[in-house]
Amino acid sequence: MPKLRFSxxxxxxxxxxxxxxxxxxxxxxxxxxxxxxxxxKMKKYLSEEAYxxxxxxxxxxxxxxxxxxxxxxxxxxAWAIERGATHYTHWFHPLNGSTAEKHDAFLSIDKDGLPIxxxxxxMLVQQEPDASSFPSGGIRNTFEARGYTAWDPSSPAFILExxxxxxxxxxxxxxxxxxxxxxLIKSLNALDKAAISVLEYFDKDSKKVFxxxxxxxxxxxxxxxxxxxxxxxxxxGRTLMGHAASRDQQLEDHYFGSIPERVSAFMHHxxxxxxxLGIPIKTRHNEVAPNQFxxxxxxxxxxxxxxxxxxxxxxxxxxxxxxxxxxLFHEKPFKGINGSGxxxxxSLMTDKGVNLLSPGRTPKxxxxxxxxxxxxxxxxxxxxxLLIGSVSSDANSHRLGANEAPPAIMSVFIGKTLSEVLDExxxxxxxxxxxxxxxxxxxxxxxxxxxxxxxxxxxxxxxSPFAFTGNRFEFRAVGSSGSCASPMVVLNTAVAxxxxxxxxxxxxxxxxxxKKDEAVIHCLREVIVDSKKIRFEGNGYSQEWIDEAARxxxxxxxxxxxxxxxxLSDTSKKLFIENSVxxxxxxxxxxxxxxxxxxxxVQIEARVLGDLAIxxxxxxxxxxQNVLIKNVEGxxxxxxxxxxxxxxxxxxxxxxxxxxxxxxxxxxxxxxxxRKTANNVTDIIERASLYNNNIRPYxxxxxxHIDKLEMIIDDEAWPLPKYREMLFIR
Ligand code: ADP
Ligand code: MG
Numbered sequence: 001m002p003k004l005r006f007s008x009x010x011x012x013x014x015x016x017x018x019x020x021x022x023x024x025x026x027x028x029x030x031x032x033x034x035x036x037x038x039x040x041k042m043k044k045y046l047s048e049e050a051y052x053x054x055x056x057x058x059x060x061x062x063x064x065x066x067x068x069x070x071x072x073x074x075x076x077x078a079w080a081i082e083r084g085a086t087h088y089t090h091w092f093h094p095l096n097g098s099t100a101e102k103h104d105a106f107l108s109i110d111k112d113g114l115p116i117x118x119x120x121x122x123m124l125v126q127q128e129p130d131a132s133s134f135p136s137g138g139i140r141n142t143f144e145a146r147g148y149t150a151w152d153p154s155s156p157a158f159i160l161e162x163x164x165x166x167x168x169x170x171x172x173x174x175x176x177x178x179x180x181x182x183x184l185i186k187s188l189n190a191l192d193k194a195a196i197s198v199l200e201y202f203d204k205d206s207k208k209v210f211x212x213x214x215x216x217x218x219x220x221x222x223x224x225x226x227x228x229x230x231x232x233x234x235x236x237g238r239t240l241m242g243h244a245a246s247r248d249q250q251l252e253d254h255y256f257g258s259i260p261e262r263v264s265a266f267m268h269h270x271x272x273x274x275x276x277l278g279i280p281i282k283t284r285h286n287e288v289a290p291n292q293f294x295x296x297x298x299x300x301x302x303x304x305x306x307x308x309x310x311x312x313x314x315x316x317x318x319x320x321x322x323x324x325x326x327x328l329f330h331e332k333p334f335k336g337i338n339g340s341g342x343x344x345x346x347s348l349m350t351d352k353g354v355n356l357l358s359p360g361r362t363p364k365x366x367x368x369x370x371x372x373x374x375x376x377x378x379x380x381x382x383x384x385x386l387l388i389g390s391v392s393s394d395a396n397s398h399r400l401g402a403n404e405a406p407p408a409i410m411s412v413f414i415g416k417t418l419s420e421v422l423d424e425x426x427x428x429x430x431x432x433x434x435x436x437x438x439x440x441x442x443x444x445x446x447x448x449x450x451x452x453x454x455x456x457x458x459x460x461x462x463x464s465p466f467a468f469t470g471n472r473f474e475f476r477a478v479g480s481s482g483s484c485a486s487p488m489v490v491l492n493t494a495v496a497x498x499x500x501x502x503x504x505x506x507x508x509x510x511x512x513x514x515k516k517d518e519a520v521i522h523c524l525r526e527v528i529v530d531s532k533k534i535r536f537e538g539n540g541y542s543q544e545w546i547d548e549a550a551r552x553x554x555x556x557x558x559x560x561x562x563x564x565x566x567x568l569s570d571t572s573k574k575l576f577i578e579n580s581v582x583x584x585x586x587x588x589x590x591x592x593x594x595x596x597x598x599x600x601x602v603q604i605e606a607r608v609l610g611d612l613a614i615x616x617x618x619x620x621x622x623x624x625q626n627v628l629i630k631n632v633e634g635x636x637x638x639x640x641x642x643x644x645x646x647x648x649x650x651x652x653x654x655x656x657x658x659x660x661x662x663x664x665x666x667x668x669x670x671x672x673x674x675r676k677t678a679n680n681v682t683d684i685i686e687r688a689s690l691y692n693n694n695i696r697p698y699x700x701x702x703x704x705h706i707d708k709l710e711m712i713i714d715d716e717a718w719p720l721p722k723y724r725e726m727l728f729i730r
Contacts, residue, residue: 033278035083035159037076045075058153059208061189069151070121076157077106077119080164088119090127090149091165093180093483094134095593099310100170102129103163124166125151135596137589139176146173152181155307158277167307176586180485183581184303187492190579194499195348195356195372201506201516202368206350211492212472214299215309216283218340218480219316220291220328221263221729226721227326232608236601237330237481238395240609240699241617243707244336245724259286260729263293266323270316271295277315279308289337290727299345299472302492306484309342313481329481332398334723335703339399340480341406344487347472348372348495358471363448370447371520374422374527375502376473377412379494380466381531383575384410385555387466388477389566390490392557393594394601396479401558406465406477408563409549409556411536413464419537421446422528429525434518442521463540493581502527561692564594595688599678602691606675609702610668616719617706618661624713625657653712660705667705671698 033040043051050071057064064072080088087103094100108118127149134147149168157166170179177183188211195209227233232240259267271281280298287294295312299305313329320327332339348356356372359365380387387410392400401408414422424446428438461467465477478487502523509519533552538545549556557563566572567587576582582590628650635650636643644651678690710718 028272028275031272032275032280035276036278037079037157038278041079042072042075045079046071050075054153061154064125064151064153066121066125069125073119073121073124076124076164076166077117080157080159081106081117083159084162085159085164086162088123088164088166090129090151090168092149092168092170093310093485094170094178095137095180095590096135096597097481097483099314100129100134101163101165102127119164127168129170134170134178135593136172136178137592137596139172139174139178139585139589147171147178148173152185152303154185154301155304156278158311160277160311176583176589180306180483180489181303183489183576183586184306184485184492186581187489187496187579188303190496190581191348191492191499194496194503197503198371198375198499199350199356199368201371201520202364203350203352203354206352206354208351209356210349210351211302211488212299212345212347212349212355213302213305213484213488214296214345214472215305215478215484216294216296216341216343216345217309217312218287218292218294218342220289220330220333220340221266221293221320221325222291222328222333222726223729224321224324224326226726229721230726231612232605233326233328233333235608236605237328238333238398239335239723239726240605241612241703241706241710242335242720242723243710245722245727247724259284259293262323262325263729266320266325267293267295269323270312270319273315273319274312277308277311279312281312287338287340289334291729292338292340299347302346302488306488309484331393331395331479331481334727337727341399341476342478342480342482342484344475344478344484344491345469345472346475346488346491355471357468357473359450363443366447366450367517367520369450370421370425370524371502373414373418373468374524374531375498376495377414377534378502378527378531379491379498380410380412381534382498383490383494383571384534385557385563385566385569386490386494386572386575387475387487388555388557389563389572390486391475391478391482392560392563393479393482394560394598395481396477397558397560397563399479400477401556406463407540407546407556408477408558409540409546409554410465410477410534411540411545411549411554412473412534413461413467413537413540414535415461415468416537417451418468419535421450422535425521425525426528426532429521433514434521439518461537461540464536465540489581493575493579497575497579559692560598561595561688564591564598564688567591592684595684598688599684599691602696603675605699606671606695609699610672612720613664613668613702613706617709618664620717620719621657621661621709621713624717625654625661627714628654628657656712657709660709664702664705667698667702671695671702674698 039055042054046054050068053068054064054072087105089101089103091099091101106117106119108116110116128146129149147170149170152167152169155167157164159165169182169185171177171182191211192209196206199206199209222233230239232238267284274281280300281295282298283296285294286292297308300308316327329340331341350356357369359369388400388408400406428442428446465475467474467476475487475491478484505523505526506519509522510516533554536545546556557566568591573584573587576587577584632647632650632654635647639646674690674694678687678695681687681690710722
């Protein structure tokens with residue numbers, strides 16, 4: 001199905017892919033994807049033979065022939081130059097979490113010394129950027145400094161400003177992945193294979209299964225001038241201090257409220273740019289916290305959706321500046337109010353456009369639906385810890401299992417209707433062979449009774465980290481700043497693995513002479529029983545759930561450095577290696593890199609906090625204390641008899657200020673000492689653990705004194721913009 005990769009799906013029916021040209025986006029449709037070298041442009045700029053060859057290679061996941069690559073290169077060059085591009089770059093996602101580009105001009109000098117625009121097939125297919133500035137987790141040191149980027153034809157080239165960007169993977173000289181995309185593509189292939197093999201029980205026509213992803217991106221906006229006056233925001237992306245505003249989200253009046261004009265101008269602007277890049281942004285609204293917003297596109301094939309999420313984040317950051325805003329993607333920029341997540345809506349779709357997580361019209365379709373639903377639940381059950389590990393970071397740990405939800409405990413919510421179906425399947429299917437009556441009853445009363453459109457009657461549970469929402473799962477624990485790739489790699493691989501296991505079990509029964517449907521039902525029952533403990537329909541934020549989850553033996557991993565370790569467990573290694581998604585060496589490297597990034601982030605925060613405390617807060621506190629002292633002296637001079645009584649408020653403050661200053665300075669000094677000790681430890685894992693255990697805890701305790709000072713000190717004198725000033729854009 002050629003259109004699938006480059007166009008979005010039609011969300012309304014959730015079945016048919018829809019081409020945007022001529023879709024109902026009215027005037028937006030005329031600019032949609034103008035800056036993308038999609039199939040429409042390929043068709044226009046390539047010979048028919050080359051077009052067919054490229055499209056087949058893309059659809060079948062095959063390498064593109066070198067000769068054809070040359071033709072594609074000159075076609076894409078012609079198109080890009082026509083659209084005003086002057087440079088090209090390979091665009092990739094190194095493991096530091098950002099995107100990387102190195103721009104080269106098309107301009108070249110030919111053999112006669114004349115200037116020409118040149119872009120050859122090999123420039124399209126492969127480049128050799130200097131890999132030494134990207135994290136490699138030791139992979140590079142022991143082998144070669146070189147890294148390669150290689151074209152990923154499944155994600156189309158696009159023009160960003162005046163540069164033609166070619167999405168690529170990034171691997172070391174020895175072939176190890178140094179990026180997020182390589183394992184993502186491998187996981188998608190593993191999932192495709194596994195899903196197709198299970199789908200054969202129900203549908204022999206489909207040739208390919210895609211994972212679909214629709215992300216919901218939450219973010220904060222802050223006025224640029226205020227942002228610049230807050231070194232913590234500018235350097236760490238979050239506030240390290242700040243007393244709560246008297247009013248923030250308690251009135252619950254921001255969510256779905258009207259969008260301030262200035263903000264809506266910004267949204268309109270970046271959405272327009274997003275459309276040009278083929279990113280089908282559909283939804284925008286206020287979020288729960290003041291100044292918090294969300295945007296979400298129509299879902300797409302997962303690899304493309306991951307690229308589009310990276311792209312939208314950089315687009316938003318750039319365009320916000322034009323509107324004198326800064327976008328905060330940090331998971332917890334402000335204490336005491338909601339943080340930001342990036343819900344990953346995930347499903348499986350066949351090349352015939354069928355959503356495998358959408359219940360169907362017939363019992364047969366529903367059995368197919370239940371098969372994919374139940375196996376996904378089992379995959380989450382088996383790899384719950386790893387799923388938390390995939391979204392964990394220093395920043396996201398301020399959300400997960402901290403002051404707010406979702407909790408750091410994985411559980412799956414499926415709603416009342418489906419819970420009943422699963423419970424009945426568990427009860428009614430026995431170990432022995434089913435009688436024809438039993439089979440009939442099951443098909444009619446249990447499997448057949450799932451309403452076709454669960455979408456509207458699914459009860460929503462916003463406290464669940466992994467919720468079924470009628471035709472997809474929503475993984476809500478994903479952080480707002482990270483790449484969607486990591487959670488998608490884990491989910492795809494876990495589901496692929498589970499589908500393969502399921503297939504084996506069903507085939508065993510079929511070999512024993514049991515009919516296909518019955519074999520499937522039997523195995524589903526087993527899977528339901530084995531994964532029961534991950535299902536939870538209650539309030540995921542409650543203390544009772546934490547206790548209950550502990551009784552059930554579910555992992556609850558709040559510490560990021562503990563969460564990183566989940567990649568190295570025997571179960572995780574087996575999962576990644578057996579499914580050829582990540583090798584042992586790549587896993588070890590990734591583990592090291594995440595610890596390294598953690599140390600750097602905490603180190604920067606510790607430095608900024610120390611600097612602000614000593615150079616901004618304490619001097620302000622002393623200056624104000626001197627004002628108070630002068631004032632008390634004056635009162636004493638004027639009213640020698642009554643001064644103690646009259647100046648009691650001031651005297652109390654003077655003492656309080658001294659106490660806070662003393663504590664801040666003592667704690668900052670201790671924190672600095674711990675940092676010195678930690679920095680002398682060469683082993684990065686050990687250092688991360690010291691930063692986590694000995695340095696991080698100071699952040700809260702130092703800020704508590706600063707936040708109290710903020711309440712005492714003259715508002716005029718306070719050196720930083722306050723929460724109440726930053727949080728209300730008018
Ligand atoms: P809500 O806030 O109610 O969860 P939103 O409209 O904000 O809903 O976001 C829902 C997201 O789920 C959108 O990005 C949408 O495209 C996506 N989505 C819908 N169907 C699927 C599907 N089959 N696969 C993946 N994502 C989907
Ligand atoms: Mg939403």
